[in-house]
Amino acid sequence: MNDKYIGNVKRYDLIYKYYKKYHSKRALGFCSSRMHAEEMAKEFCRRGVKSVAVYSNADGEFSEERNRAIEQLKNQEIKVIFSVDMFNEGVDIASLDMVMFLRPTESPTVFLQQLGRGLRISKGKEYVNVLDFIGNYEKAGRAPFLLNGSACVGERTAYDYSEIEYPDDCIVDFDMRLIDLFREMDKKSLSIQERIKQEYYRVKELLDGKVPTRMELFTNMDDNIYEYCMKHSKENPFKRYMDFLYEIHELSAEELQVYSGIGREFLQLIETTDMQKVYKMPILYSFYNEGDVRLAVTDDEVVENWKKFFDRGTNWKDFPKVTSYEEYRKITDKQHLSKAKSMPIKFLKASGKGFFIDKDGYALGIRDELADVIKVDAFKHQMKDIIEYRTMEYYRRRYVEN
Structure with missing residues (x-):
């Protein structure tokens, strides 16, 4: 995976180009590995944008301890944090005005957790720009509904995205081309089997890539999806867990x-x-x-x-x-x-x-x-x-x- 992202000058140019286009003061980029985060920080620093890499057991040339990096970003001593699995949830930098997706994720929930890092309210902050260099938008068809608090477990049908109600003082502006993409995704509508697989991958990501046991999958699984599994024996992975793992090569x-x-x-x-x-x-x-x-x-x-x-x-x-x-x-x-x-x-x-x-x-x-x-x-x-x-x-x- 690193081969796609590291040493790719055209990719560095593209990311830098769009970063500069949207004039960010405080940005967070999600990377695929320590090496990827180090290389991104190195490239941005070389181009005059002060940046650090944040990951567990950090010991690289451009790495920084997480809390120290957050303070530096808040104080604008740096412009960008390139992170590996350290900001999915539970950490707020309310003043973030840009989120960059630089790594793929199998899980729509992780995608939305990462997106959520930029959705915190802060004095003087009017918007957040989201730059997706991976195609995680393919997981984002549920984003409008999760942003308005909806839960959707069964089959999805076509929706009028212009009529979705969001929380007070919240304006969500999707590019019209993205609205069209959401509608196309609705037509293809994920089967419940695919929802269960995606939920499995989300739990696996929570466990740092470890294949979940039945107990771990149950403990971390979305309640609505679990209840669906219990009511539909044919799709229930808990009744045939080794078959389920075999089918997805796990x-x-x-x-x-x-x-x-x-x-x-x-x-x-x-x-x-x-x-x-x-x-x-x-x-x-x-x-x-x-x-x-x-x-x-x-x-x-x-x-x-x-x-x-x-x-x-x-x-x-x-x-x-x-x-x-x-x-x-x-x-x-x-x-x-x-x-x-x-x-x-x-x-x-x-x-x-x-x-x-x-x-x-x-x-x-x-x-x-x-x-x-x-x-x-x-x-x-x-x-x-x-x-x-x-x-x-x-x-x-x-x-x-x-």
């Missing part, structure tokens, strides 16, 4: 190895097994065994994990005839084991597609064909993530319904 080499074998079938089973009650989860935790996955679990191991699970928080309330924690504590190990065997263990054997089986001397076992894959770290991580996510989603759903 599985690691080790995960691809798991995905291509019997491990994938087992993981998909526990990802989709029916869960009117939460009782299957402590059984699965028995097998997971803190990452040392077992092929079979004894009566004692089932009871140990069962009690550990229901001792947590108010999980004990899942016992229908128990009205207090004191009553729950009176349940004997024998009674716990009986409930585990008569309900989740019985149902796992019945509906487990042959993966959950009887084994002599054990409460429950899984097929020996899984012996190799359960030792693979990628399998262990996926198994843990599924159990944690499904437990969380069960209690979230129960809380919402109550």
Whole structure:
């Protein structure tokens, strides 16, 4: 990616030309890498525009500590800050009069966070100029609606952009050619599958490029999109997360190895097994065994994990005839084991597609064909993530319904 932006004299000339055209006093440019930010600061300084680069663990010739750079910009000791992932959100420089997009982003939300750096009100500030040298405008079709506080999750249809109402004292002036572009984008209208993918990429950016787990995707996902996923099983990535990652080429080499074998079938089973009650989860935790996955679990191991699970928080309330924690504590190990065997263990054997089986001397076992894959770290991580996510989603759903 850096090859496109670094050492490209024509590109430097173009950026400088439009920067000068709009007479900025305080500008912020979003760059793709440390090297990119350093080179942009170097080029602008060479052309007589005092600039610095801001990024984490800064140690370059033109780098500056973030808070120091902000003060210098506010005091007009410098004219431009070239930044890498340091000003997406949470930092205000209200007097900014220019935002420059010098790097691509997969996420409309990150695009709008970056745009928002220039939308703060400041005494004497009448406007902000936005210079897009990347084509991030392709993500900007939602900008008019997000600027007026709308949320749009489902399919979008054509709108009259001239009739959109913005907050008091806010004037949004889009070039007529951009209005035409928005309308063309409306015609193509993103499918919900594309919205989910974009939301995934936004969360990935929040995690500094790390592939989100199910729990991390849930934790950071837009509530409206998540609720849509829950109501539409076919598009729900949480019901087929490894498939989802495979389709967008996000599985690691080790995960691809798991995905291509019997491990994938087992993981998909526990990802989709029916869960009117939460009782299957402590059984699965028995097998997971803190990452040392077992092929079979004894009566004692089932009871140990069962009690550990229901001792947590108010999980004990899942016992229908128990009205207090004191009553729950009176349940004997024998009674716990009986409930585990008569309900989740019985149902796992019945509906487990042959993966959950009887084994002599054990409460429950899984097929020996899984012996190799359960030792693979990628399998262990996926198994843990599924159990944690499904437990969380069960209690979230129960809380919402109550």
